[in-house]
């Protein structure tokens with residue numbers, strides 16, 4: 406069986422605990438053609454056995470794996486302790502990591518460490534042979550992203566760099582692509598002639614969950630809009646790519662971003678939930694926004710003039726991530742429902758990514774009875790409960806890297822184009838407070854009042 410060294414920087418961190426260690430365990434369980442030789446790197450004073458115990462506990466707590474599988478997995482896990490800036494750490498790594506095995510270096514670390522780690526990996530010769538996975542956010546703004554890219558490309562070739570955006574690995578996001586491009590009936594409707602508006606929501610009923618210091622330095626735009634939501638919007642709006650290879654898809658995604666106007670302060674609402682400032686790690690008096698609602702304007706042949714809205718927020722009333730395409734109403738209403746009390750709602754195609762993976766086409770159908778009266782019905786495909794075992798995005802994306810497949814990763818061009826779009830809002834303070842558990846600032850409703858409110 407092929408062995409691929411997998412070096413996890415940030416092995417004791419939050420992302421590793423929640424996502425990466427379970428993903429590595431999933432790969433161990435499900436893939437028989439290769440084995441990842443996991444080496445955790447962090448500064449906590451663990452022995453190798455101590456780290457194995459830690460990993461085992463994380464996996465037990467996840468509730469997804471059998472004890473026997475966990476024991477088999479951790480037996481082969483290694484740990485190297487050290488400060489990211491210290492040379493002995495890299496000397497130790499060069500002893501335990503087989504450079505000939507095309508090692509994968511996953512940087513699940515605060516972005517301020519990227520440069521020091523990448524430079525030292527190069528200094529000990531790993532850049533020649535390795536692949537590097539970088540976590541979002543890619544920089545703090547356009548200039549910083551360019552600097553980060555320079556840092557990465559002076560050590561690694563572009564084909565060795567994987568900018569991870571876990572939304573691109575979600576099963577339901579992949580289904581969006583299949584639904585769009587494996588069916589022919591949508592394409593004639595997929596444009597400004599039939600679509601009246603588009604809405605993208607990423608609502609979370611929880612706050613910063615112990616990540617106050619990190620979140621306070623980024624805010625909602627850097628945390629989810631510049632990356633997850635704009636990448637998702639690209640998949641929803643892009644032209645059909647020539648094929649699903651990484652170059653074709655990357656090209657079409659960038660074209661969507663290039664057609665977007667930079668976001669406008671006048672068409673946005675930025676809020677912060679009450680109580681945010683009491684979260685551990687948040688700076689007293691912080692004005693970091695935890696909620697944004699914003700209109701996106703596109704100047705492409707296909708989408709010019711179609712109102713697109715993005716809404717994302719923490720500590721709101723529900724957890725829901727979805728994309729909604731609303732179609733124009735019929736030109737005239739000819740049925741009994743054509744009165745002030747029974748206006749049929751417009752057709753909507755809803756891609757839901759969280760909490761359930763589903764696609765729902767909302768149509769009108771006749772209400773049984775003597776009159777020709779309509780009511781909305783759902784033509785729904787999907788699964789309740791989100792991703793099932795083995796389909797978690799991180800496992801999928803790490804597996805992609807073992808096959809050198811870049812198609813589900815963000816290209817540098819798209820990262821830079823996305824920074825250009827969000828740039829006018831990046832350093833804007835939250836001007837409104839909203840109650841935790843509410844729908845966010847009421848002023849956000851004003852953005853969509855001409856379109857009948859939020860879908």
Ligand SMILES: NC(=O)C1=CN([C@@H]2O[C@H](COP(=O)(O)OP(=O)(O)OC[C@H]3O[C@@H](n4cnc5c(N)ncnc54)[C@H](OP(=O)(O)O)[C@@H]3O)[C@@H](O)[C@H]2O)C=CC1
Pocket residue numbers: 414415416417418419420421423446447448449450487488489490512513514515516540541542616619
């Ligand atoms: N957490 C999440 O949900 C998400 C995180 N991300 C991104 O992932 C990355 C990591 O985030 P997260 O896991 O939350 O961060 P954490 O702060 O939880 O973890 C940081 C990790 O880096 C290690 N570390 C920090 N400083 C040093 C140092 N000087 N030398 C050696 N090790 C060090 C810590 O080790 P130790 O504690 O042992 O010192 C720890 O393992 C960030 O880029 C973040 O933006 C992206 C999406 C979601």
Ligand SMILES: O=C1O[C@H](COP(=O)(O)O)[C@@H](O)[C@H](O)[C@H]1O
Pocket residue numbers: 609628629726759
């Ligand atoms: O990257 C991030 O994503 C999570 C939400 O991801 P999901 O796949 O669970 O929907 C978000 O909560 C977090 O703030 C952000 O950093």
